[in-house]
Amino acid sequence: MANILVAGGAGYIGAHTCLDLFTKGFTPIVYDNLSNGHAEFVKWGPLEIGDIRDRGKLDDVLRKHKPLAIVHFAAAIEVGQSVLDPGSYYENNVVGTITLLRAAQAAGIDKIVFSSTCATYGIPSSIPINEAHPQAPINPYGRSKLIVEQILKDLDLYQGFRSLILRYFNAAGADPEGRIGEWHSPETHALPIAIETALGRRPHFEILGTDYETRDGSCVRDFVHVLDLADAHVRAIEHLLNNGTSHALNLGTGHGTTVKELLETVQHIAGKSISVKYGPRREGDSPILVADNALAKQTIGWSPRHDLRSIVSTAWNWHSNCLTI
Ligand SMILES: NC(=O)c1ccc[n+]([C@@H]2O[C@H](COP(=O)([O-])OP(=O)(O)OC[C@H]3O[C@@H](n4cnc5c(N)ncnc54)[C@H](O)[C@@H]3O)[C@@H](O)[C@H]2O)c1
Numbered sequence: 001m002a003n004i005l006v007a008g009g010a011g012y013i014g015a016h017t018c019l020d021l022f023t024k025g026f027t028p029i030v031y032d033n034l035s036n037g038h039a040e041f042v043k044w045g046p047l048e049i050g051d052i053r054d055r056g057k058l059d060d061v062l063r064k065h066k067p068l069a070i071v072h073f074a075a076a077i078e079v080g081q082s083v084l085d086p087g088s089y090y091e092n093n094v095v096g097t098i099t100l101l102r103a104a105q106a107a108g109i110d111k112i113v114f115s116s117t118c119a120t121y122g123i124p125s126s127i128p129i130n131e132a133h134p135q136a137p138i139n140p141y142g143r144s145k146l147i148v149e150q151i152l153k154d155l156d157l158y159q160g161f162r163s164l165i166l167r168y169f170n171a172a173g174a175d176p177e178g179r180i181g182e183w184h185s186p187e188t189h190a191l192p193i194a195i196e197t198a199l200g201r202r203p204h205f206e207i208l209g210t211d212y213e214t215r216d217g218s219c220v221r222d223f224v225h226v227l228d229l230a231d232a233h234v235r236a237i238e239h240l241l242n243n244g245t246s247h248a249l250n251l252g253t254g255h256g257t258t259v260k261e262l263l264e265t266v267q268h269i270a271g272k273s274i275s276v277k278y279g280p281r282r283e284g285d286s287p288i289l290v291a292d293n294a295l296a297k298q299t300i301g302w303s304p305r306h307d308l309r310s311i312v313s314t315a316w317n318w319h320s321n322c323l324t325i
C-alpha cells in the first residue's frame, strides 16, 4: 500500500480524508502536533506527533515512511484569531509550510495537495466564484493561505513540484458511522455551535451580522460535506500520482445558505428550537461565498454528492452521540 503523509491528519477534514485514503488502498501517515487535533481520530494508519516547523522531525518521518506524496492540512484555522494575532498565523501557516516543502524536496517528494480556502477571495465581485476570480483576502488567515498558494505556483513553474491547491468553502458534516466528526476547541464554526445550542450545551446562538446585503441580512455560505472534501483529496492524490498537472480548484456545492437558513435546518433536523441572539458583524467575514465548482469536475471528476440535509443530520448524529466533547 502506498504511503501518503497527511500533515494535520488528526484534525477534522484530515481525519475524514485518512479514512477515505485507507478505503481506497493508501496508508495515511499522520503528522500532527495535536494542537487542535485528536490522537483518537488517527485510526487508519500510524500517528507521528510533530510540528511542521520542526525540520529535523520531518526529515526523520519522511525517511522512515517514504511517502509518495503529501496532503497538507496543518494550519491555524480561525479567521477571528488571525486578526488578533496575525504573526502566529504567518508563523504556523507560512513558515510551517515552507519548512514542510523544504523537507519534502530534500526527501525527493514533488507532489502535494494543499488545503486552501474560499477566504482567499475576500469580498467577491461576482457569485458564484470561479478560480479566475481575483484573490484579495480580507484577513491574515486568508492571506497566509494565499501566500502559500503563490509559493506553490513558483515551485511548480521553476522546479516542476506539482500541487493541487484545494480551496474549500465551508466544511461541515461528519462520518455517517459516527467514528469521527468536527471537534475544534474552541469551536467557532456556525454549524457545530448551532447544534451544541440545540443540545442545550450553549445558552444561545449569536448571529454575527444581520445587516448584510443578502436575502435575509445574514451571511451566505456554501456548506460542503466533509465526505465530499475527503473524496476530492483522494482524487487529487490519484491525479498527481498519474502525472496530472498542477491546478487550484474550488470545492463547494454551488448552493448558498444563509446563517438563518442554516439555523432553520438544524431546528428541523433536531426537532428542537434554538435560542437566537443578534450580534454585530465579525471582523474579517465576507458577506457571501458560493463556489463555481465546474473546474473540479473537469479536472478530477469531482462533484459533491451530499446536500445540506445530509450535512446537518450527520453533524447532529456526531454531536449528539460523542461523549468526549
Ligand atoms: N474547516 C473549514 O471549513 C475549512 C475551510 C477551508 C479551509 N480549511 C483548511 O483545511 C485545513 C484543515 O482544517 P480543519 O477544519 O480540519 O482544521 P483542524 O484544526 O481540525 O485540523 C488542523 C490540524 O492541523 C494540526 N496542526 C496545526 N498546526 C500544526 C503544526 N504546526 N504542525 C503540525 N500539525 C499542526 C492540528 O493539530 C489539527 O489536527 C486547514 O488548513 C484549514 O485552514 C478548513
Ligand SMILES: O=c1ccn([C@@H]2O[C@H](COP(=O)(O)OP(=O)(O)O[C@H]3O[C@H](CO)[C@H](O)[C@H](O)[C@H]3O)[C@@H](O)[C@H]2O)c(=O)[nH]1
Binding pocket: 077, 078, 079, 117, 118, 119, 168, 169, 170, 188, 189, 190, 191, 193, 205, 206, 207, 208, 209, 219, 220, 221, 259, 282, 285
Ligand atoms: O457563532 C457564530 C459562528 C459563525 N457565524 C456566522 O456563520 C458564518 C460561517 O462562519 P464559520 O465560522 O462557520 O465559517 P467561516 O465562513 O468563517 O469560514 C472561514 O474559516 C474556515 C476555517 O475554519 C474556512 O477557512 C473558510 O474558508 C473561512 O471562510 C459566518 O457568516 C459567521 O459570521 C455566526 O453567525 N455565529
